[in-house]
Amino acid sequence: MAGLSLGALPHFIYQPIWVAIIFIAMIFWRIMAIRHLWPLPTKQLSAFKLIHLAIAGIAFVLLFISYGNFIGRDAGVALLTVMLSLKVVEIRHHRDYYISCFLGYFLVVTNFFYSQTIPTALLMFIVVIIMTASLISLNDSKKSLSNKGLIKLASSMLLQAIPLMLLLFVLFPRIAGPLWGLPQDAHSGKSGIDDSMTLGKISQLILSDEIAFRVKFNDQIPAQSQLYWRGPVLWQTDGTTWTELNKRYLMSSRPDFTTSGDEYSYTITLEPHNKRWLFALDFPGELPLTPASHYTYDGQLRSIKPINQRQKIRLRSYTQFNLNPKQDDAINNALQLPDKLHPRTRQLAQTWLQQSSQPAELINKALAYFNQNDFYYTLTPPVLTGDSIDRFLFESRRGFCEHYAASFTVLMRAADVPARIVTGYLGGEINPVDGFLVVRQRDAHAWVEVWLQDQGWIRIDPTAAVSPQRIDHGISTIMPEGFNTPLLMANSRQLIDLWQAIRNNWDAFDNAWNQWILAYGPELQKEFLQKIGMTKPDWQTMALWLAMGFVLMSLMISFYLFYHRPHYDPVSQLYSTFCKKAARAGCVRPKQQGPLDFATALKQHYPHLSQQIDHITELYINLHFGKQTVSVSDLRLAIKQFKFTASN
Amino acid sequence: MPHNDIEHILNAINAVIVGKKTPVKLALSCLLAGGHLLIEDLPGVGKTTLAHTLAKTLGLSFQRIQFTSDMLPADILGVAIFNRDTHEFSLHKGPIFTQLILADEVNRATPRTQSALLEAMEEHQITIENQTYDLPEPFFIIATQNPSNQIGTFPLPESQLDRFLMRIELGYPDAQAERELLLGQDRRQLVHDLTAAINSDQLKVLQDAVSKVHVSSALIDYIQTILAYTRDSGQFVYGLSPRAGIALLRAAQAWALIAHHQQVLPEDVQAVLPNVIAHRLHLRVDNANGDFITDLINAIAIP
Structure with a gap:
């Protein structure tokens, strides 16, 4: 029952509160019944039976109200949890205990629908041990084991199962995606960068410490200010919200590009975000092997299917790239501005345009405008109402990346320079423990790309003009002091460092778990198997290896058992044959009984066989305890001929 | 023949100590194994009689030492006395120089006196004034002890208990045996009349047979x-x-x-x-x- 409760515990987080209430109430009922304080529902119709049925009915109604049906991950698990708790109260026979235990195991599996982290795995391992212990205790009718003994036996049984587990883990053929189709609602509620941007939206992300992805660079790591992880590209605006280019353009053509400069190859481990973007470093130009993906016209790297499980992506990026240098229709979209909005901004742009029509100079003017006026970088800007761009540029002048990116884009477009917003992540933190670059949601960033004739799209980061720190040293330098650390520790530098170290180590461990255990999909399996010498890792070969592994393991176990079998000398073996004969006849020799005493006991039951019993006992004593003056064959013969016959 | 001798001995003892076949057998096997025997029981159940009977039937010299709380080691071992005629110290042997000693109520003596028995029991020799004396062979101690919850006792330490091969209890006789005791002859007279079933050579043979x-x-x-x-x-x-x-x-x-x-x-x-x-x-x-x-x-x- 403790196992069931522990197993159900994580579900309480994901399930409506009433599931937990019913579960705890049922467990409490059972405990009170064990203490003989409360009665249990009986088989016949009675008040308690009715209460039990009523709770079941209420549970069904609540389930239906909460989920509308009984299908789907959440509803299914809720149903299982509630029904299991009701079953606990109803346990009457051995069979019911078994059912509860096995359902408990199933409950353990369902936990992994929600979370596959190390703590969950550890907790579930404990639950499995307790479940196994209760199974053992069910079969231990004599109650010969204490609770401690049960746990010990269960743990050792499970530990012995580990080699088999490893074998299956490594060799069982993997298929892409989860083994069973997870219901549609399985991936809801993932946070991350969106395909539209409204001023003030990224600010929620910035407060999120969640990991967006991890990157392992094969050799050198580019400078912090070069780590632009490119996500959605936003073109269209209605004055406050920015959205992507319409599908027609986006999908119609491939980007036209050339890449040059230093090459960086790296592997991204992307956390599931339920969207299609693969956040590549700038613009890699080539497609990764997995997942199946493509480039949109504006250079977004997108997966064919939404990323709803952790995904490894291998890529190669270059420091310089030249994207869509030729003019085409779509570029007009980069000049689009909502009619009649941002009059002051347009005016400012017009004054610049009168001074110079060179796009490069216009860009510099705009950057200088940000730099020389009293713009501040802050994560908590005032809320902008009305014409947000105008108000930001001329009044509040407080904001962060998206404010600068949006207003810069508007300025550029007003000055007839094609511009678009790119969102994604900037920077990341190197974990010194395992060398992975960790990019969190708070590293989310927005910047601008402007199109220049012959040079294509060029990245301009207006935030750099205001807060170069953000670009060069990452977001954490401008975070409020004490952010991310428990409040009490914020005073002591040492404690913060310690906290940081613990966090780094844990994160590295967690990452290793992700990289090797959870990410062990078809590709990693293939790679690993090739490394250990399997030339053609298809499923037939894997099945063959699996079978060979099983055979090898059973051979090893048989050899072990063979070498550790009890060593009996022939005399003892013969005597035990004799004892077995006696046992079949109804006289069991207690293990502590000597041969003479046993003979006496036998003779009481079979007085007519006294002579033979004495003869056998005498021979045995002589051979086993005596000077071995008689031969073993005499004993063999005597025992062979001996039969327990009833006296006539 | 060893077996005949054993039968003789057992018969002789059982004639005196009635209804105690198993304790008697145990006591005899203890002595045949060359070990010392501790009998623990209430007063009056025949501890002394058993010891005395064993000594008689095995043909051993016998001494009884009654232990008391004011007893000193010298009372057991003996003392060296200056002889005026020879101008030398000579040993005045104590009761320990006997083949079979009944140390009666051994736990009434002080630990100091109890430990005087230690060397004798283990080494079959004693030391007085740096002079070592061998004890007669065979050498047995049969000690009796009152249940330790009785007053005026010094419980034997573990080291001393370990030196007793066996500890037996006699217990009350059953009704039949008790009747025999009440109706039969005086036990003391019976013991007095006992003759040795074997001599010390035969005892030696028996002891050798045990180890074989x-x-x-x-x-x-x-x-x-x-x-x-x-x-x-x-x-x-x-x-x-x-x-x-x-x-x-x-x-x-x-x-x-x-x-x-x-x-x-x-x-x-x-x-x-x-x-x-x-x-x-x-x-x-x-x-x-x-x-x-x-x-x-x-x-x-x-x-």
């Missing part, structure tokens, strides 16, 4: 398992000493000889086990109603 009873490796396994159990089971404060192991084997051999076995059987070990080990073990948790020796026997499989 065959011991198989299977039996040694059994004894070792018992020793290991007392050390490892966690039930006892201390496990059995190697000396206790040897004692167990010797006692089992003697028992086998008395039981006419050609070899030592596990049954022989089991027969003497309670009397050999009970006084050497202390339960960690004292459960008065549990028979821990039976538990121990039941826990160990015979190889």
Whole structure:
């Protein structure tokens, strides 16, 4: 029952509160019944039976109200949890205990629908041990084991199962995606960068410490200010919200590009975000092997299917790239501005345009405008109402990346320079423990790309003009002091460092778990198997290896058992044959009984066989305890001929 | 023949000590194994008579020492006395210089006096004024002790208890035996009239026969398992000493000889086990109603 409760515990987080209430109430009922304080529902119709049925009915109604049906991950698990708790109260026979235990195991599996982290795995391992212990205790009718003994036996049984587990883990053929189709609602509620941007939206992300992805660079790591992880590209605006280019353009053509400069190859481990973007470093130009993906016209790297499980992506990026240098229709979209909005901004742009029509100079003017006026970088800007761009540029002048990116884009477009917003992540933190670059949601960033004739799209980061720190040293330098650390520790530098170290180590461990255990999909399996010498890792070969592994393991176990079998000398073996004969006849020799005493006991039951019993006992004593003056064959013969016959 | 001698001895003793066949057998096997015997029981159940009878039938010289709380070692061992005629110290031998000593109520003496027996028991020799004297052979001590909850007792320390091969209890006689006691002759007269069943040479032969009873490796396994159990089971404060192991084997051999076995059987070990080990073990948790020796026997499989 403790196992069931522990197993159900994580579900309480994901399930409506009433599931937990019913579960705890049922467990409490059972405990009170064990203490003989409360009665249990009986088989016949009675008040308690009715209460039990009523709770079941209420549970069904609540389930239906909460989920509308009984299908789907959440509803299914809720149903299982509630029904299991009701079953606990109803346990009457051995069979019911078994059912509860096995359902408990199933409950353990369902936990992994929600979370596959190390703590969950550890907790579930404990639950499995307790479940196994209760199974053992069910079969231990004599109650010969204490609770401690049960746990010990269960743990050792499970530990012995580990080699088999490893074998299956490594060799069982993997298929892409989860083994069973997870219901549609399985991936809801993932946070991350969106395909539209409204001023003030990224600010929620910035407060999120969640990991967006991890990157392992094969050799050198580019400078912090070069780590632009490119996500959605936003073109269209209605004055406050920015959205992507319409599908027609986006999908119609491939980007036209050339890449040059230093090459960086790296592997991204992307956390599931339920969207299609693969956040590549700038613009890699080539497609990764997995997942199946493509480039949109504006250079977004997108997966064919939404990323709803952790995904490894291998890529190669270059420091310089030249994207869509030729003019085409779509570029007009980069000049689009909502009619009649941002009059002051347009005016400012017009004054610049009168001074110079060179796009490069216009860009510099705009950057200088940000730099020389009293713009501040802050994560908590005032809320902008009305014409947000105008108000930001001329009044509040407080904001962060998206404010600068949006207003810069508007300025550029007003000055007839094609511009678009790119969102994604900037920077990341190197974990010194395992060398992975960790990019969190708070590293989310927005910047601008402007199109220049012959040079294509060029990245301009207006935030750099205001807060170069953000670009060069990452977001954490401008975070409020004490952010991310428990409040009490914020005073002591040492404690913060310690906290940081613990966090780094844990994160590295967690990452290793992700990289090797959870990410062990078809590709990693293939790679690993090739490394250990399997030339053609298809499923037939894997099945063959699996079978060979099983055979090898059973051979090893048989050899072990063979070498550790009890060593009996022939005399003892013969005597035990004799004892077995006696046992079949109804006289069991207690293990502590000597041969003479046993003979006496036998003779009481079979007085007519006294002579033979004495003869056998005498021979045995002589051979086993005596000077071995008689031969073993005499004993063999005597025992062979001996039969327990009833006296006539 | 050894067996005839043993029958003689047993018959002679059982004529005097009625209804106590098993304790008598145990006592005899203890002496045949060359060990000292501790009899623990209430006064008046025949401890002294048993000791006296054993001495008589085995043809041994006999001395009884009544232990009291004001007794000194010299009262047992003897003293060196200056002889004026020879101008030398000469030993005035104490009662210890006897083949069979009945140390009556040994736990009434002070520890100092009790320990005077130690060297005598283990080495069959005593030391007075740096002079070592051999004791007569064979040399036995039969000590009696009152149950330790009686007043005026100094319990024997473990080191001293370990030197007794066996501890036996006599217990009250059953109705039939009691009737015989009441109706029969005076025991003291009976003991007085006893003649030796064997002489000391024959006793030596018997003792040699004990050590020659065959011991198989299977039996040694059994004894070792018992020793290991007392050390490892966690039930006892201390496990059995190697000396206790040897004692167990010797006692089992003697028992086998008395039981006419050609070899030592596990049954022989089991027969003497309670009397050999009970006084050497202390339960960690004292459960008065549990028979821990039976538990121990039941826990160990015979190889």
